[in-house]
Amino acid sequence: MLNRFIRYIQRYKGWFGGGGAICIFLGLYMGLLASPPDYYQGELVRIMYVHVPLAHTSTLAYSVLFFGSIWYLWKRDPLVDNMCQASAGICALFTALALITGSIWAKPTWNTWWTWDPRLVSFSVLLLILGGYLMLRKLVDDRERGGRYAAILAIVGGIDLPIIKFSVEWWRTLHQPMSFSTRGVAISDDILVPLTLMSLGAWLLFAYMVMVRTQILYLTDLLNAKKGRLLSQTHFSQTSP
């Protein structure tokens, strides 16, 4: 079922890329030029329009990896394995960018680039888990075995997602509390519109990137398989009497 869905949605990847680019352009315009500065933070609030969508998208990407890994262990579908591998690489990129932009925001507001804050630490742990996942994929020669080990790591690492989400409530932290919760939305409309546009754009771009990366992995497998077949045919014709 998931295999069929991936193949079906792949036809529309251009729409995801185009939609993501349009949302990001509009979000950048509103975030940089049209939205007002914050009363306390001034112009620095504009960093939120890149930092928050990157952070949201990285947790979304890890959720895709988490559920994809469960599916893979259950069905052993190589296409889902490709999608998980694609999600992991892109999730690592989004996580690293969220940490970097967060650090840039922290310097003028907290007067430090880094602090051992629960949200920052749990988010960095996510990057370490992703690094481990990608290394496993690279280092284990047997692809099927590597995929299985990596899927187990991704599922175990999923424990970090609720820790990231609730770290600002469970511990004393410098990081601001959740803006979107069951208690409502704690952001004014002037800021909410560009933030929503940028978030939507980042999600669409993530979907597009996963589709392209999955296609790359598929095409690489296809090329290797065909090259292998050709090589074995050549070898066979040369060695046969």
Next chain:
Amino acid sequence: MTGFYARWAIMIGGILLLAMMTFQQYQRDLSTISLATVLNSPASSETVRILGMVKSGTLSGAVDQGQATFELMDGPTTLPVEYAGPPLENIRELKTIVLLGHLDHETKTFKAKDTALISNFGFVAAAYVIAVFSLGWAIFAMSQRVMVLFKEIKEEKLYEPENEPLANKE
């Protein structure tokens, strides 16, 4: 191939246009000039933005009613300031602030009518450049990799038409 690069040229053009508009807005609304520049500029009632630190022991007046006098420091240069405007909530001695107003050339006093937060726009620009450039580069590299793989498959004469969306270019 041409369509691919045309799409990317449009996107880069759009980003550059946004960057130019942001820079213009920064120059118009956020950038500050030094005290020395204000003192050496010709007489004008045009509103300018200056950045400096309130000199210790000089702040006086009804700050909470929007009337104050103090001296502003910027390195070795100091400038007397007469402030008349909205109540000053966050002003104190040794605090760095941005003032909006003009220089009275006869008394060499800066007539300030409003304050603003320090923009710190370099941090904003850095965050945007890193995020947009990294994402853009990643997407460009991946899209190009797909094209290279297709080319490789065709050049190696290994290509077989596949009834398969993942094996189709578009």
